[in-house]
Amino acid sequence: MSVATAVAEQVLNGLTVGMVYVLLAAGLSIIFGVMDVINFAHGELFALGAYFAFAIAAPLGGAGFWVALVAAPLLVAVVGMGIERLAVRRLYGRDPLYHILLTFGLVLIINDLITAVWGKAAKPFPIPAALDQPVTLLGFTYSLYNYGIVIFGAMLAIGTWLLLNRTKFGMIIRAGSQDREMVRNLGINVDTYYTLTFGFGAALAGVAGIVLGAFQNVSPTMGNSVIIPAFVIVVLGGLGSFRGAVVGGLFVGVVQTLARTYTPFLEGLIVFLLMIAVLLVRPNGLFGSAVEESHEGALLHGSGGGVLSPAARKKLGYAVVTALAVVPLFAELTGITYAVTLLEDMLIWALFALSLDLVLGYAGLVSLGHALFYGVGAYAAVLSLMHVTPSVFVALAVAIIVCAAIAWVIGYLSIRVSGVFFAMITLAFAQLFYNAVFKFKWTGGSDGLFGVDTFYGLAGVGIDLSAFELAFGPVILDGGLVRYYFLVLVVVGGYLLARRLIRAPFGTVLQAIRESEERASFVGYDVTAYKRRAFVVSGGLAGLAGGLFAANNGYVAPSFLHWIHSGEVIVMTVLGGMGTLYGPMLGAGVFVAFEDILSSYIDQWQLVIGTLFVLFVIFVPRGLxxxxxxxxxxxxxxxxxxxxxxxxxxxxxxxx
Incomplete structure (x- = not known):
């Protein structure tokens, strides 16, 4: 096979994958362009389409695929319309963050429903025999099904474009995206059109899931694997631009395929580098129009929402710290030592949520990539323990410094954009680092790093926890308890430091920026500089949380940087009550405890947590x-x- 033929074959492979991306990203882009909703559950609707098709096709035999290709997207459309009617509609007028939070909760719900019905194992979904045959064109042989994907996807994309630009339906939803009240005043029930639009976008995702499901296997993780590339595509093409979704989908599909074949090291990196470059140079994307950053609603912080006086809250804080100090002693006496392990996890996630609250709750910056600092902090700590010194103190200092430095660089580049663009660029940086750790031997690749020795001290003076034991009557203070109390000390110290910053003039300016960035800038404050400083402090604290987990557990893995952790920590922050410091810590404790308790009794614990969180986002947006x-x-x-x-x-x- 000649070089030209080999390249042509890879381009055709890229167009095949790219056409699936087009269908997926088109629905995502339409929903955002019309309704201003960033739908993180779009990937799960994609997976749901594949599973509906699998369930319909299996008992029908040869004709089942064709029946499923029509019926399954309609079922997904019904699910999408139900989501819009029952949940999304209640959040119109609020900050887009709440759409992200709501749809993240729906990710947990839909994914758990899929595994409850169809199990966790991948399912084979064979393509029709008529399409499962080779076709020779231009000197090389290719599957007819692949040609079919390209042709079918192109026809569906053209049909969608005609629907949006040449029909009354398209005219109304385009007008509604510009001025909803004007359309309503004309006597048109724009809410119904919004429901239909959400259902149509969901149906496109369902079609993409069916097409890809027959190309490979159907699995519960397939939605999780495509949602981030889908966001890359809509950002590259332009948020809300259908033309951008088509061009971006084909472009990303071809680039990914060529990189996988000719530059394997750049696979998984190049698209995020492109996404970052586009957001920095042209935030609106290649074909997107300017997105309004002013919204009817704002972030709803939890301060002022309680009923306790400051003095009562102070006493309650002392009581919580006392309980944290006493519980391990009772655990030792009763033999329920797992409670200490659970408390350690709760404390680490509490510190992580506290770090996010500094930028989300006080500076109003929605970071969708905060797991970057948590994961990098863990890697920095483990690498320091392995190659520099076994001192935990040094390892944690390295984690803080490295993450603060990375946060300064990312903040310097990112904070020049705002709103949804800032959220997307932080997501891109996090995914860039997540894919990068797989590429190097010194990061352990996909296995991560494990088996480190720790020493709580400096210059040989300190405590070796593996050999430490001290008896106080019936209570034995061993290395595990020392590690726990050190963790409590660090987390409480992190909270006190954050509270000191927020009560200082620096924190007052941050809160002024949160309330009105334009007004804060008008009175002379350098808004960008204050945001960047908050981002650096936040990154350092998140790195400390990751370093603590790595030092306590002796390992680190690429999953520490996965975007799902960024979503979870946002959930914790909002669940507790952003803008309060202690609220996100409370939210983290409740989330981790619920996860641990529910997972011990039921397999579908994510369904329960997701449902509770969706209800909180809708009815108690200011948090616990x-x-x-x-x-x-x-x-x-x-x-x-x-x-x-x-x-x-x-x-x-x-x-x-």
């Missing part, structure tokens, strides 16, 4: 810290309290 105030402000409770007040007054009058 605001829950008492939310309950007291409920009309039923207020009415009951009002009825009791006069009765109490009359009783007191009679007594007098």
């Amino acid at each position: 810290v605001s829950l008492p105030r939310t309950v007291l402000d409920h009309p039923v409770v207020e009415s009951a309290l009002e009825r009791r007040r006069p009765a109490t007054t009359e009783t007191e009058a009679e007594h007098e």
